[in-house]
Amino acid sequence: MVSERVGKYIEAKGISFYAFENSLEASRGSISKAVKDRKSIGSNMLEKILAKYTDLNPTWLLTGEGDMLIDDQAWQGSHVKAYMLKTDNNVESQQIPLYDLEAVAGLVPLFSDNKAFQPVDHIMIPHLPKCDGAVYVTGDSMYPLLKSGDIVMYKEINDIANGIFWGEMYLLSIDLAGEEYITVKYIQKAQEEGHIRLVSENRHHQDKEIRLDHVKALALVKASIRINAMH
Incomplete structure (x- = not known):
């Protein structure tokens, strides 16, 4: 079947x-x-x-004949997943800078001037869509798709008000009472004007509606890496 x-x-x-x-x-x-x-x-x-x-x-x-995947590459010790739009073009080779969010003090300064920050390393994976950077994620709101310690690769969205693809997965920096809250969520339209709905993969997390102007930095998640360590 x-x-x-x-x-x-x-x-x-x-x-x-x-x-x-x-x-x-x-x-x-x-x-x-x-x-x-x-x-x-x-x-x-x-x-x-x-x-x-x-x-x-x-x-x-x-x-049902042949292999499931056209290019069945096994990445030793890790799993790579790409989240692509129909308009994406694969890049044959790119060096994606991996940043430590604690060292750069959040997404807002990182996105404002990423050249001012030294990446901890670079990631090279062929045939991914164009990415601006990568960070480690924390929390379990997107589990089992993402778990704490996974790496997400992202493309920055400069025009936050008009650049959202509804239903896609995003890395966000949200201003909550003057403090920055960084999370990965699906973004959907909200009923109230000027608001967006943040949706988790983890069904134990409730959806949350926030004002769009509280989003201070936004990036579309393009791929993720999960390292599988043998103990």
């Missing part, structure tokens, strides 16, 4: 059904229900899946 193979691919990528459906602008539960009930997935949606997830082997998806 094609739907069963879609489920296997989602599991192999380590993403949730919610994130997968969200990335395809599909209604929530539409794909997860098809996988669970072993029902067919429409051809239009399959085209969207193959266009969005370019590492997925179309022959394997449709027939």
